[in-house]
Amino acid sequence: MASRRTTHDVAIVAMGCTPFRDHWNSSADDLLVDAVQECVGSLPDVTLDDVDAFWVGTQGSGLSGQTLARPLRLTGKPVTRVENYCATGSEALRNAAFAVASGAYDMVMATGVEKLKDSSYSGLSAVFPPADGTDVDWTAPAGFSLLAPAYQAAYGIDEREMRAAMTRVAVKNHANGARNERAQFRRAVSAETVERSPRIAGQLGVMDCSGVSDGAAAAILVRAEDAHRYTDNPVYLRGMSFVAGSGSGLAADGYDFTTFPEVVTAAREAYAQAGVTDPATQISLAEVHDCFTPTEVVLMEDLGFSARGKAWRDILDGRYDPDGALPVNTDGGLKSFGHPIGATGLRMMFECFTQLRGEAGERQVPDARLAVAQNLGGQPGSCVAFVAVLGNER
Amino acid sequence: MPDQPGIDAYAAYLPAYVLDDNRLDPTTPPRTGGPARSVAGYDEDAVTMAVEVLRHVAADTPAGRHLLLATTSAPYEAKTSAGVAHEALGLDPGVTALDLRGHRAGASALDLVVRAGATAALADVRTTRPGAPDELAQGDAAAAFVGGARAAVLLARAGHTTEVLDRWRLPGERHDRVWDERFTAEILVAAGLDTARRALAEASLDAVDQVVVSSSNPRAATALRKALGGTGQDATIERATGFTGAAHPGLLLAAALDEAQPGQTILLLSATEGADAFVLRVGDGVRVARGGPSVRAQLAARQRLGYGRYLRWRGLLDVQGPARPAAPAPAAPPMHRRAGWKYRLEGSRCDACGRVTTPPGRVCASCGIAGSDAATGKVSLRDRTARVVSVTRDHLTTMPEPDVAIVVADVDGGGRLSAYATDVAPGDVVVGMPMTPTFRRLWTTDSIHNYFWKLRPAPADAAPGKDTADGQ
Numbered sequence: 001m002a003s004r005r006t007t008h009d010v011a012i013v014a015m016g017c018t019p020f021r022d023h024w025n026s027s028a029d030d031l032l033v034d035a036v037q038e039c040v041g042s043l044p045d046v047t048l049d050d051v052d053a054f055w056v057g058t059q060g061s062g063l064s065g066q067t068l069a070r071p072l073r074l075t076g077k078p079v080t081r082v083e084n085y086c087a088t089g090s091e092a093l094r095n096a097a098f099a100v101a102s103g104a105y106d107m108v109m110a111t112g113v114e115k116l117k118d119s120s121y122s123g124l125s126a127v128f129p130p131a132d133g134t135d136v137d138w139t140a141p142a143g144f145s146l147l148a149p150a151y152q153a154a155y156g157i158d159e160r161e162m163r164a165a166m167t168r169v170a171v172k173n174h175a176n177g178a179r180n181e182r183a184q185f186r187r188a189v190s191a192e193t194v195e196r197s198p199r200i201a202g203q204l205g206v207m208d209c210s211g212v213s214d215g216a217a218a219a220i221l222v223r224a225e226d227a228h229r230y231t232d233n234p235v236y237l238r239g240m241s242f243v244a245g246s247g248s249g250l251a252a253d254g255y256d257f258t259t260f261p262e263v264v265t266a267a268r269e270a271y272a273q274a275g276v277t278d279p280a281t282q283i284s285l286a287e288v289h290d291c292f293t294p295t296e297v298v299l300m301e302d303l304g305f306s307a308r309g310k311a312w313r314d315i316l317d318g319r320y321d322p323d324g325a326l327p328v329n330t331d332g333g334l335k336s337f338g339h340p341i342g343a344t345g346l347r348m349m350f351e352c353f354t355q356l357r358g359e360a361g362e363r364q365v366p367d368a369r370l371a372v373a374q375n376l377g378g379q380p381g382s383c384v385a386f387v388a389v390l391g392n393e394r
Numbered sequence: 395m396p397d398q399p400g401i402d403a404y405a406a407y408l409p410a411y412v413l414d415d416n417r418l419d420p421t422t423p424p425r426t427g428g429p430a431r432s433v434a435g436y437d438e439d440a441v442t443m444a445v446e447v448l449r450h451v452a453a454d455t456p457a458g459r460h461l462l463l464a465t466t467s468a469p470y471e472a473k474t475s476a477g478v479a480h481e482a483l484g485l486d487p488g489v490t491a492l493d494l495r496g497h498r499a500g501a502s503a504l505d506l507v508v509r510a511g512a513t514a515a516l517a518d519v520r521t522t523r524p525g526a527p528d529e530l531a532q533g534d535a536a537a538a539f540v541g542g543a544r545a546a547v548l549l550a551r552a553g554h555t556t557e558v559l560d561r562w563r564l565p566g567e568r569h570d571r572v573w574d575e576r577f578t579a580e581i582l583v584a585a586g587l588d589t590a591r592r593a594l595a596e597a598s599l600d601a602v603d604q605v606v607v608s609s610s611n612p613r614a615a616t617a618l619r620k621a622l623g624g625t626g627q628d629a630t631i632e633r634a635t636g637f638t639g640a641a642h643p644g645l646l647l648a649a650a651l652d653e654a655q656p657g658q659t660i661l662l663l664s665a666t667e668g669a670d671a672f673v674l675r676v677g678d679g680v681r682v683a684r685g686g687p688s689v690r691a692q693l694a695a696r697q698r699l700g701y702g703r704y705l706r707w708r709g710l711l712d713v714q715g716p717a718r719p720a721a722p723a724p725a726a727p728p729m730h731r732r733a734g735w736k737y738r739l740e741g742s743r744c745d746a747c748g749r750v751t752t753p754p755g756r757v758c759a760s761c762g763i764a765g766s767d768a769a770t771g772k773v774s775l776r777d778r779t780a781r782v783v784s785v786t787r788d789h790l791t792t793m794p795e796p797d798v799a800i801v802v803a804d805v806d807g808g809g810r811l812s813a814y815a816t817d818v819a820p821g822d823v824v825v826g827m828p829m830t831p832t833f834r835r836l837w838t839t840d841s842i843h844n845y846f847w848k849l850r851p852a853p854a855d856a857a858p859g860k861d862t863a864d865g866q
Contacts, residue, residue: 133724202786
């Protein structure tokens with residue numbers, strides 16, 4: 001019943017990540033080539049010929065494994081395209097990890113890409129199968145904005161306090177992104193800017209929403225015992241779990257919109273594999289799915305970083321700031337790094353990888369040893385959730 | 395044929411909005427004391443209003459009858475509108491669904507109710523060009539009648555067909571054209587008086603207790619009311635709603651029945667493309683024959699609507715929307731497969747744990763146990779109260795409003811709905827608020843009208859679908 005660590009431990013030995021932004025002059029193909037070249041280029045003795053199998057995650061920027069094989073002109077290689085909403089990039093890494101863990105391949109690559117700015121719409125666009133027309137035509141912010149009134153009602157938090165916590169998430173993540181040359185938005189923002197931004201859905205304004213951007217990311221994975229053949233400082237996958245929600249939160253009564261049960265389950269399993277018993281004190285930093293500001297508030301509780309009903313207070317107290325006890329979204333998060341769907345999960349890994357190797361420059365979290373990458377898609381009540389624990393020790 | 399011709403049950407539906415000011419330029423002085431028109435919401439049409447009004451009286455209509463929908467504003471050409479209402483009501487497939495079109499269709503439908511025992515909805519949405527002289531004198535409404543004798547028995551009826559160019563519209567056009575009403579008034583008054591006198595003679599009555607006159611021609615209506623000795627009660631209703639097209643004789647009759655005493659006689663005269671007269675004796679069961687709130691109560695509950703919003707709702711003002719693709723069109727096979735959910739709001743009740751899954755599924759969303767299609771009990775959420783669990787406002791809606799509220803609500807007795815709120819200011823929807831389902835048109839994409847249920851605030855003391863005794 002339980003998910004376990006794999007037979008072979010897995011290590012990430014190289015990563016690449018494009019800047020996330022309006023890449024008006026680059027196609028999804030170009031972005032993938034950029035991310036893959038940076039990734040493979042960081043290992044002096046490795047070429048793409050050495051990679052045995054590939055995964056590419058994209059929600060809407062390509063179909064089939066040819067999404068990657070064609071731009072890279074890969075010859076005779078297996079390439080698998082995966083999709084799991086906004087956790088698509090994580091899903092690519094998860095499946096690639098299983099492939100080396102099983103012993104089927106020695107070296108694999110996970111990639112993710114999304115090209116969102118080629119449509120004229122400022123939000124996400126997706127094509128769904130023919131349906132009966134009974135689903136609410138939610139925007140993504142509308143779905144996630146349901147968290148705020150429900151969270152307030154559950155814990156007796158007034159509008160002003162909730163607004164302050166949400167604003168703090170945005171201000172923090174923009175400040176972090178300002179120190180990251182790959183981030184889409186590189187300007188710190190004031191609380192006033194966040195709170196005066198035009199309303200999109202419920203209490204959410206434009207500045208409560210993640211950046212819509214283009215980008216790609218890539219990782220090379222090997223069995224842990226082989227990692228030092230390629231790099232002196234590999235990052236190890238200590239635990240990993242994924243849950244595709246049953247959707248019961250929207251299909252039956254009972255779910256109260258103050259939590260992501262899928263994240264809670266995924267976190268519990270990943271922590272167990274990694275030997276994490278007290279995430280609030282053992283985790284050095286976390287990259288979490290701050291698609292909208294209230295999401296990050298709730299996730300601090302789902303991941304065990306804050307007690308139930310207390311995350312808003314911990315956020316305001318600075319616990320998740322870069323100099324706080326548990327820095328969250330040090331690279332800017334979805335909020336300011338941007339959110340090209342298929343690449344986001346791998347972008348989170350990229351920051352964890354960078355931090356755990358001590359290469360994060362002015363963003364560096366001192367003595368970073370264990371990092372959490374948490375990624376989700378869908379909406380509260382019906383989501384898919386990924387949690388990984390990464391470490392610089394095996 | 396029914397044992398005794400007449401009306402067994404009736405209901406009227408007025409949409410939640412009233413327009414009483416159509417000044418394009420608000421710096422000009424307001425007009426006071428003028429007529430007002432009833433306005434259907436942007437998500438309403440003849441079909442949704444028919445469903446709304448029929449829910450009160452026709453949920454249990456037995457097989458073998460006809461379901462009629464009379465309108466001049468059918469949402470589709472060629473496709474039968476009554477079929478959508480039939481599906482939403484869950485009527486037996488043996489009940490024939492049939493549209494009647496044209497301005498006289500309402501009176502004709504009533505004729506088939508009282509004489510052939512049919513069930514009929516009379517529903518209309520009426521627009522004119524902005525600024526037309528009769529813009530506030532046309533309105534939107536629905537009424538429903540079931541054949542039988544509880545509310546009223548038919549003493550006599552007479553009809554008179556006259557071909558006359560009165561109000562007309564070509565397919566694809568939006569607004570009626572109207573001939574000089576002085577000419578048509580003369581024709582309709584003559585037809586109306588002749589018809590009324592023949593009906594009264596057949597009923598062996600010199601006079602009736604109430605005269606109700608509906609006419610597409612306001613000049614004719616005034617003359618006929620005067621000539622037949624009406625009290626003007628019908629004119630008062632009409633001044634508050636406008637002429638509601640095919641629905642109008644039904645709306646005025648429903649208003650009369652709301653207040654009539656058992657044993658009283660009513661002359662209903664519809665003077666439109668000829669004339670139709672009905673002489674009715676009010677039945678002993680008239681008080682319990684009404685479904686839903688009275689016309690007077692509905693008039694009192696309406697919200698005022700600004701002219702700009704009205705024009706936008708009707709598509710008469712082309713306003714910039716959000717940079718967002720149109721909502722997707724539904725597809726025919728899933729609409730057909732899921733008719734129980736889409737048209738009747740039926741969830742599945744789990745045989746194992748008893749909880750309700752919405753939309754219905756083969757496997758229970760609560761306990762995960764699979765039931766067979768035959769074994770899984772279907773439960774209708776249509777007439778239940780649902781309480782808001784969380785709410786948001788979509789400021790990028792593709793609907794003709796700056797924002798709409800979207801709620802997740804738990805249904806009393808089980809089940810959960812994610813739905814658009816309607817007939818309410820988005821900011822007024824709060825967690826815990828009780829709401830009730832209402833059948834609406836969500837959007838129209840690729841020429842496919844997408845009907846489904848929304849939620850509107852529950853009346854303080856009543857749930858729709860049940861007989862209510864307000865306003866009395």
